[in-house]
Amino acid sequence: MLEIRNVTVRYPSMKDNALNSINLTFHEGDFICVLGKSGAGKSTLIRCLNGLQKPASGEIVWDGLPLSTLHEEQLQKVRREMGMIFQHFNLVPRLTVFQNVLTGMFGYRSSFKNLIGWFTSEEKSLAKQVIQEVGLTDFMDRRVEHLSGGQKQRVGIARALLQQPRVLLGDEPVASLDPGTSDRIFSLLKEMHHRHKLQTIINVHDVQLAKRYATRIIALKEGEVIFDGKPEQFTDD
Ligand code: ADP
Ligand code: ADP
DSSP states (O other), X not given: OEEEEEEEEOOTTOSSOSEEEEEEEEOTTOEEEEEXXXXXXXXXXXXXHTTSSOOSEEEEEETTEEGGGOOHHHHHHHHHTEEEEETTTTOOTTSBHHHHHHGGGGGGOSOOOSTTTTSOHHHHHHHHHHHHHTTOGGGTTSBGGGSOHHHHHHHHHHHHHHTOOSEEEEESTTTTSOHHHHHHHHHXXXXXXXXXXXEEEXXXXXXXXXXXXXXXXXXXXXXXXXXXXXXXXXXXX
């Protein structure tokens, strides 16, 4: 279980807090969409959850363990349990789909050596399996730079799944995609959410998408939670 207790984040140059005493508990099985205008604190929240951003005060608690008490090695292990997908995909354009998916393993590998030969056959077959799950088997050996936006995000999703995470975090993963593609990506995310029993927490600015797919909506405004509840109860203002 993942919890945010009294978390406040302030960036050095800011007058106000990016997150202001936030308290949230995330439950197994939730498919959460985090809504809010640009600057509301959505990315900061996601970065706190995976331990990339340290709160000025408060705690992120994972399975009862406050992240602030963990050593770097333990933190690495926690991050491995949290798959991440990004707005700009964060892929390596000149590498193939297969190679990009395998780089998900670097989260807990210390250095980058012979890219493919270096992975176990078990890791490689897992990579093929997740590539198939996101519908990209026919594109396995294609360089990512030649793919469409939707296909690139599918690679991002496969790479996150390769870690066999328990939580999937998304920082505006469909913000650079058109509405139809965004909907198909969300549909895939929902399918993976169920199949892999993930806890899913995704930032999105499209209210309709959130209402269509989320089981719980959290809305942020100026670093505070202004709504936390069922999608059907959410009104857009
Ligand atoms: P959102 O994802 O909802 O757009 P962010 O979490 O990115 O919101 O930002 C919340 C607030 O923190 C904004 O006012 C933003 O300008 C500020 N902020 C975010 N990252 C930084 C940073 N690295 N340095 C300074 N201010 C930042
Ligand atoms: P885009 O609109 O950017 O192409 P999509 O998310 O609609 O992105 O789909 C990307 C690609 O993924 C498709 O062109 C197709 O090759 C593949 N794809 C999508 N869904 C499936 C599926 N269910 N089974 C197999 N391949 C699929």
